[in-house]
Amino acid sequence: MSNALRSDDFDVAVVGGGLVGAAIAYGLGRVGSRVVVLDEGDMAIRASRANFALVWVQSKGLGMPEYAGWTVASAKKWPTLADELKREVKLDVHLQQPGGFHIALSEEELERRANTLKRFHNQAGVAQYPTEILRRDQVMKYLPEIGPDVVGGSYCPLDGHVNSLKLFRALHAAIAGQGATYLPGHAVSAIDRGGRAFRVRAGSRTVTAGKVVLAAGNANRHLAPMVGLKAPMKPERGQIVVTERVKPFLKYPVVTIRQTDEGTVMLGDSKEEGTDPAGLNLEISSVIASRAVRTFPLLGKLNVVRSWRGIRVMPADGFPIYEQSETHPGAFVVTCHSGVTLAAGHALTLAPMIHAGRLAEEVSAFSARRFDVQEVA
Ligand SMILES: Cc1cc2nc3c(=O)[nH]c(=O)nc-3n(C[C@H](O)[C@H](O)[C@H](O)COP(=O)(O)OP(=O)(O)OC[C@H]3O[C@@H](n4cnc5c(N)ncnc54)[C@H](O)[C@@H]3O)c2cc1C
Numbered sequence: 394m395s396n397a398l399r400s401d402d403f404d405v406a407v408v409g410g411g412l413v414g415a416a417i418a419y420g421l422g423r424v425g426s427r428v429v430v431l432d433e434g435d436m437a438i439r440a441s442r443a444n445f446a447l448v449w450v451q452s453k454g455l456g457m458p459e460y461a462g463w464t465v466a467s468a469k470k471w472p473t474l475a476d477e478l479k480r481e482v483k484l485d486v487h488l489q490q491p492g493g494f495h496i497a498l499s500e501e502e503l504e505r506r507a508n509t510l511k512r513f514h515n516q517a518g519v520a521q522y523p524t525e526i527l528r529r530d531q532v533m534k535y536l537p538e539i540g541p542d543v544v545g546g547s548y549c550p551l552d553g554h555v556n557s558l559k560l561f562r563a564l565h566a567a568i569a570g571q572g573a574t575y576l577p578g579h580a581v582s583a584i585d586r587g588g589r590a591f592r593v594r595a596g597s598r599t600v601t602a603g604k605v606v607l608a609a610g611n612a613n614r615h616l617a618p619m620v621g622l623k624a625p626m627k628p629e630r631g632q633i634v635v636t637e638r639v640k641p642f643l644k645y646p647v648v649t650i651r652q653t654d655e656g657t658v659m660l661g662d663s664k665e666e667g668t669d670p671a672g673l674n675l676e677i678s679s680v681i682a683s684r685a686v687r688t689f690p691l692l693g694k695l696n697v698v699r700s701w702r703g704i705r706v707m708p709a710d711g712f713p714i715y716e717q718s719e720t721h722p723g724a725f726v727v728t729c730h731s732g733v734t735l736a737a738g739h740a741l742t743l744a745p746m747i748h749a750g751r752l753a754e755e756v757s758a759f760s761a762r763r764f765d766v767q768e769v770a
Pocket residue numbers: 408409410411412413414415431432433434435437438439440441442443444445446447448449579580581582608609610611612630631632633662703704705706728729730731732733734735
């Protein structure tokens with residue numbers, strides 16, 4: 394018996410069920426698409442289970458001003474997404490957006506931070522929002538537990554964080570509630586077009602759909618050329634340390650230190666070249682821990698309960714890639730770092746564009762055409 398589904402079964406096949414694929418699938422279901430999600434599954438290396446869970450705005454978009462605007466828009470839409478998920482699947486993803494800090498442990502660090510913000514805000518056309526450089530005594534009003542090594546920091550009122558594992562679960566529950574088909578254990582190996590529909594192959598199974606969205610993280614690099622797209626990626630490792638639970642002391646997330654809704658404190662997160670997720674580098678853990686203890690000395694009394702290394706999904710220049718294929722209209726690639734921050738933008742803004750079959754001007758800067766190298770004679 395054939396394993397193929399009926400050719401008109403799905404409007405959209407989403408390849409990849411991490412945070413990006415799940416947010417897109419949720420957003421498509423919201424506007425009425427019949428969706429199938431083909432996913433390699435839980436044993437795959439997923440950034441979505443390894444991240445630091447910030448919904449972060451400050452200085453995102455240095456080098457691409459449009460990314461700053463897209464990030465701000467997503468952060469502002471986040472409360473809508475969190476409320477919807479709470480209503481639909483009764484899961485609180487613990488969104489908090491009180492503003493957040495970069496902490497400086499020396500005058501040089503503070504000056505570097507101030508220069509970065511200056512360069513960021515001086516970019517032509519960049520979204521303007523408040524970021525302030527604060528001296529130690531001002532930081533202390535927000536973060537009374539800082540240690541003597543803290544000289545100051547930058548603060549942006551738009552920054553926040555969530556419980557990203559609960560987000561992951563809530564999105565999948567919401568997709569199921571919408572009636573979408575989720576197929577774990579279905580690593581896609583080939584995509585082609587037969588007539589008006591795409592045939593998406595995973596093992597012996599073939600799914601057909603009117604549109605296909607490649608949201609398979611770093612695997613997009615290999616999948617994109619199957620439908621005339623490209624997604625140059627440079628995956629990056631990141632290491633995180635988690636402490637035991639402690640009574641709430643940190644009201645504002647710091648870019649490398651945040652207290653979760655469950656009371657644990659996450660410390661992170663390194664940026665290392667490479668794609669090998671195996672093995673923890675204890676020297677890196679030690680640098681992470683020592684900076685954290687200098688920032689908040691009370692952390693020195695806590696036990697570490699978990700530590701892991703994850704692989705960031707990282708486009709070659711660090712910015713999102715959103716594109717519809719010219720040769721295979723109806724095929725889209727959606728890939729980015731910061732899939733937690735951008736989840737609201739993906740679900741509430743990008744997915745409706747895909748549903749309508751056209752990416753709007755608002756996201757044109759994220760086309761992969763920016764990687765085309767012009768030959769100069
Ligand atoms: C250490 C670390 C810290 C981070 N911190 C933050 C943060 O604070 N804030 C933030 O916004 N972001 C953060 N991120 C980034 C964020 O986690 C990612 O942007 C996001 O999880 C990417 O989701 P994704 O779905 O693209 O990729 P993934 O989670 O990697 O998922 C890819 C999915 O595709 C599937 N797949 C792969 N190949 C195939 C195939 N051939 N067929 C079908 N399915 C396939 C896999 O099974 C997987 O489910 C961090 C990441 C790391 C690693």
